[in-house]
Amino acid sequence: MPITVLLVDDEPLVRAGLRAVLGAQPDIDVVGETADGAAAIPLVRQLRPDVVAMDVRMPLMDGIEATRAILRTVPEPPKILVVTTFENDEYVYEALRAGADGFLLKRARPAEIVHAVRLVAEGESLLFPASVRRLAAEYGEGGQDGGNRAARAALERARLTEREAEVLRLMARGMSNAEIAARLIVGAETVKSHVSAVLAKVGARDRTQAVIVAYESGFVAPG
Numbered sequence: 001m002p003i004t005v006l007l008v009d010d011e012p013l014v015r016a017g018l019r020a021v022l023g024a025q026p027d028i029d030v031v032g033e034t035a036d037g038a039a040a041i042p043l044v045r046q047l048r049p050d051v052v053a054m055d056v057r058m059p060l061m062d063g064i065e066a067t068r069a070i071l072r073t074v075p076e077p078p079k080i081l082v083v084t085t086f087e088n089d090e091y092v093y094e095a096l097r098a099g100a101d102g103f104l105l106k107r108a109r110p111a112e113i114v115h116a117v118r119l120v121a122e123g124e125s126l127l128f129p130a131s132v133r134r135l136a137a138e139y140g141e142g143g144q145d146g147g148n149r150a151a152r153a154a155l156e157r158a159r160l161t162e163r164e165a166e167v168l169r170l171m172a173r174g175m176s177n178a179e180i181a182a183r184l185i186v187g188a189e190t191v192k193s194h195v196s197a198v199l200a201k202v203g204a205r206d207r208t209q210a211v212i213v214a215y216e217s218g219f220v221a222p223g
Contacts, residue, residue, distance in 0.1 A: 002026070002027050002028055002029040003027060003028045003029070003050045003051060003117060003118065003121045004029050004030075004031045004047070004048070004049045004050045004051070005022055005028060005029065005030050005031065005049055005050070005051045005052070005053060005117060006030075006031060006032050006033065006034075006040065006043055006044060006047055006049040006051070006052045006053070006078070007019060007030060007032070007033035007034075007053050008033070008034055008035075008036070008037060008039075008040040008052060008053065008054045008055055008058075008063070008066065009033075009035065009053070009054075009055035009058070009083060010035045010036060010055060010058045010059060011055070012035075014055070014083070014106060015033050015035075018030075018053055018083070018113065019033065021110045021113050021114065022113065022114065022117060025114055027118075028114070028117060028118075031047045031049055032047050032049070035058070036058055036059070036060045036061060037054070037055075037058050037060065037061035037062055037063055037065060037066025037069075038060055038061040038066065040052065040054070040066050040070070041066065041069050041070055041073065041074070044070050044074050044077070044078060045074055048078075049078050050078055050079065050121050051078055051079045051080075051081055051117055051120055051121050052070070052078050052079070052080045052081065053081050053083050053104070053117070054066060054067060054080050054081065054082050054083060054095075054100070055082075055083050055084075056082050056083070056084045056089070056091045056092055056095050056103075057084075057085075057091060062091070063082055063083075063091075063095050063100070064091065064094050064095045064098050067080050067082075067095055067098045067099050067100050068098045068099065071098070071099040071205070079101045079120045079121055079123065079206075080095075080099065080100040080101055081100070081101060081102050081103065081104055081116060081117065081120050081127075082095045082096070082100045082102070082103040082104070083103070083104050083105075083106060084103055084104070084105060084106065085105070085106050085107075087103075087105055087131055088134060088135065088138065090138075090139045092135060093135040093136070093138075093139040093140070094139075096132070096135070096208060096209075096212060097209075097212060099205060099209065100208070101120045101123070101127070101206055101208050102116065102119070102120050102126075102127030102128065102208060103127070103128070103131075104116045104127075123206055123207065124176050124177045124178075124207075125174070125175075125176040125177075125207075126171060126172075126174045126207055126208060126211055127208075129172070129173060129174025129211075130174070132174075132208070132211065132212075132215075133172075133215070133222045134222075136212065136215035136216065136222035137215075137222040140212070140215050140216045140222060148216050148217065148218070150216075151212075151213045151215075151216035151217035152216075152217045152218065154202050154203055154213050154217065155202065155213065155214075155217040155219050157201075158198075158201035158202045159201070160198065160201060160202075163184075163194060164194055164197055164198050164201070165219075166184070167180060167184075167191065167194040167195060167198055168198050168202075168210060168211075168214050168219070168220070169214070169219075169220055170183060170184075171195065171198070171207050171210060171211055171214075172211045172214045172215065172220040177191045177192055177195065178191075180195075195207065198210055
């Protein structure tokens with residue numbers, strides 16, 4: 001089955017470019033598009049895409065609020081890939097904290113766009129781990145909402161085993177399940193089980209959110 005994608009961006013040229021790049025792939029199907037985050041919510045319910053390519057800055061409802069709304073109201077929500085102009089942007093980090101699964105630069109090459117959609121869809125690797133580390137280092141203080149305190153509390157409640165803690169550290173370094181399995185000399189299914197346990201224990205829907213908790217809690221240094 002192809003990976004189905006919904007495009008959400010207020011710039012028609014960006015949507016057209018993404019549709020051309022992604023639609024040319026035999027394993028990707030662009031099933032719809034819209035110019036605003038608010039309109040994306042009913043479209044997600046209607047079309048049930050695997051991935052939403054979501055602009056982070058839009059005039060009516062931005063990608064952060066749209067991401068929160070989709071994850072809050074849609075059963076079995078899609079993966080959300082934030083599409084942004086600037087890599088080192090607090091809006092991008094807030095979108096990741098809100099539940100987005102990764103981000104993509106609008107100036108990315110076609111091959112990078114396709115790779116990002118596939119990687120986010122399969123969910124077994126962290127997209128652009130070095131960039132996530134930089135964002136966590138600059139914006140991961142939690143601000144007025146006490147993000148660090150909440151992250152530390154989540155890690156304390158999790159009571160990770162020694163092996164689960166090791167898996168989380170390797171996830172934060174951007175390793176895929178296959179790479180973690182090779183590093184720990186265990187089977188891929190064993191790693192999947194450990195990753196699932198880590199996500200459940202820290203209350204994260206995917207590895208991106210688990211890694212953000214790891215950075216914000218101080219469990220892993222973002223530098």
